Amino acid sequence: MAVSNSVKQSLKYLMGKCVPSLKTNAAKIGIPRYEYDENLHMYFKKHDFVYAHDPQKICKTGDMVLIQSLPEKMTRLIQHKVIEVIFPLGDITDPITGKKVVAGQYREKIKEVNEMFGKSEKGFDYDKAPSRGSLEDTRDFTHRPMFQKYHDDPNDPQPYHV
Numbered sequence: 001m002a003v004s005n006s007v008k009q010s011l012k013y014l015m016g017k018c019v020p021s022l023k024t025n026a027a028k029i030g031i032p033r034y035e036y037d038e039n040l041h042m043y044f045k046k047h048d049f050v051y052a053h054d055p056q057k058i059c060k061t062g063d064m065v066l067i068q069s070l071p072e073k074m075t076r077l078i079q080h081k082v083i084e085v086i087f088p089l090g091d092i093t094d095p096i097t098g099k100k101v102v103a104g105q106y107r108e109k110i111k112e113v114n115e116m117f118g119k120s121e122k123g124f125d126y127d128k129a130p131s132r133g134s135l136e137d138t139r140d141f142t143h144r145p146m147f148q149k150y151h152d153d154p155n156d157p158q159p160y161h162v
Contacts, residue, residue, distance in 0.1 A: 026051045
């Protein structure tokens with residue numbers, strides 16, 4: 001049996017947080033890792049940043065996403081592709097039970113307490129709240145292209161600067 005000279009690359013899955021990026025059709029993903037310090041004998045959190053191919057723009061800034069390494073580089077920077085959004089920003093889900101969480105309590109528990117003791121008039125109703133993306137161009141500008149603002153010019157408004 002002959003062994004081929006080609007080396008097969010294993011496809012790795014990684015999970016990271018989407019951060020603002022200037023690349024089109026790509027998302028910048030921060031992948032956390034822990035680095036051991038020999039002097040202090042402690043682990044410190046560091047981030048590795050990679051670009052992932054995202055032509056459908058399914059991930060937004062702040063989302064936790066699952067990415068997969070590509071068998072070969074797409075470009076010099078893009079070596080991964082976005083598989084799916086695991087946790088969208090703002091909608092915290094318990095990974096074990098799959099229930100929605102607010103400030104360390106399940107939403108169901110908060111609903112039960114409100115039914116027992118009466119709901120406050122100023123209380124927030126999660127069932128009537130719009131999903132993320134409904135306030136685009138009103139209060140949510142994460143889908144807009146980001147850029148650095150280098151000067152202040154009153155004649156040239158730059159609303160989407162970082």
